[in-house]
Amino acid sequence: MTTGGKSALPEGRTAEFAIDVTGVTKRFGTKTVVNAIDLQVRRGEIFGFLGPNGSGKTTFIRMLCGLLTPDAGSGFCLGYDLLRQQAEIKRHVGYMTQRFSYYEDLSIRENLDFIARVYDVPSRRDAVQRSLDRLGLANRSHQLAGELSGGWKQRLALAACLIHEPQLLLLDEPTAGVDPKARREFWDEIHRLAADGLTVLITTHYMDEAERCHRLAYLAYGNLLTRGTVEEVVAAGRLTTWTVTGPQLQRMAAALRGRPGVDQVVAFGNTLHVSGRDAQKLDAAIAAVLDPEHTWTRARSSLEDVFISLMDTAKDNFA
Structure with a gap:
């Protein structure tokens, strides 16, 4: 059933969500690259989509914006049926x-x-000028795109x-290769857009960017x-994390790696982060290497600690 070209949302679905999909699956040959994903993203939300290269993030985004058709699953994007109204979805999504x-x-303009x-944007000239002004591109509007730096190409x-x-804005690793200042300015703009009601789904490898999202999925x-x-x-993630400082940290790291309960040993400057999912086993491993030269402090597990732990325990279905 449709109303004004838009699918009437079935029972159990709500207009609160810009993205509301269930069981979305995509296969290429014998490989399942997106496996039965359920996801809901609220309107006006900045949703971070994280994962290693080859995890299926880009494939999932392409299904959301109508460039690929799922092999299984169902759902709605901006109220349009993911399987039957892909042309409508494309008109209302920026990718x-x-x-x-x-x-x-060609120049920026x-x-x-x-x-x-x-x-087929109405009042095209005015729309282009508004876009130039909004992103601070007006003074460069006649510059060739090929002459722009990474940050200006991003804009x-x-x-x-x-x-x-x-x-809805779908952004696939948009800040890769740009400097920290350009990244910060980009994220400031994303938050301004979200405050105005735009929904954003963004993939990133940067943990500081992930922490600027309202919600995340891995x-x-x-x-x-x-x-x-x-x-x-x-x-x-249920990780327990300790930090250790002192001399010869690489020797300490070598002594810890491989011990029962020790899942990660990562160097951060003059400190080691030691993490594990079993707190008792981790404490026993640390007790075995304690000495007067090193200082141990219980720490809050970071987002990066959790994601590395998830990756270590994930099953590689491409192997």
Whole structure:
């Protein structure tokens, strides 16, 4: 049943969610690259989608925006049926890919004008100017895209994604290869957009970026392993973490690795982080190497500690 070109949401679904999918699966040949994912993203939320390379994040995003059809599962994106209304979804979603995909021999303004034509944006000239002004591109509007640095290319790509005023922004590792200042400015803009009601699903490998999201999900080998706020994800990891300082830390690390209860030993500057999922076994392992030269302190497990632990325990279904 449809109303005004839009699917009437079935019982149990709600307009609260920009993304509301169940059991979404994608296979390529004999490989299942996205395995029965359930996900709900609220409108106006910044949702972080994390996982190692090859985990299925990009494939999942392409299904959400109508570029790929799931082999199984169902759901809605912006109220449109994921399987039957892909053309409608495309008109209301902005998708920023990992690689810069605009014409390098056209100027910033020309690129934006071309994208506005593709989306048949009304009052195209005004829309392009608004986009230039919003992303701070007006003074560079005649510069060729191929001459831009990574940070300015990122701004152009974001401006192009927003030219048709989408309701959902899908960003696939958008800050890879840009400097810290450009990353911070980018995230400030994302939070401004979300405050205005835009929903954002973003993939990233940076833990500081993950912590700027309202909620997170972690994907490994096509399987969704955890989801929630940063605090909920860290708590669900059930890791115990200690820090140790002192001389000869590499020798200490070698003595700890491989002991029962020790799942991670990671160097952070002049400190080692030692983590494990079994607190009693971890304490016993530490007790075996205690000496007067080293200081041990109980620490809060970080998001990175939890994600590495999840990755270590995930089953590689591509092996």
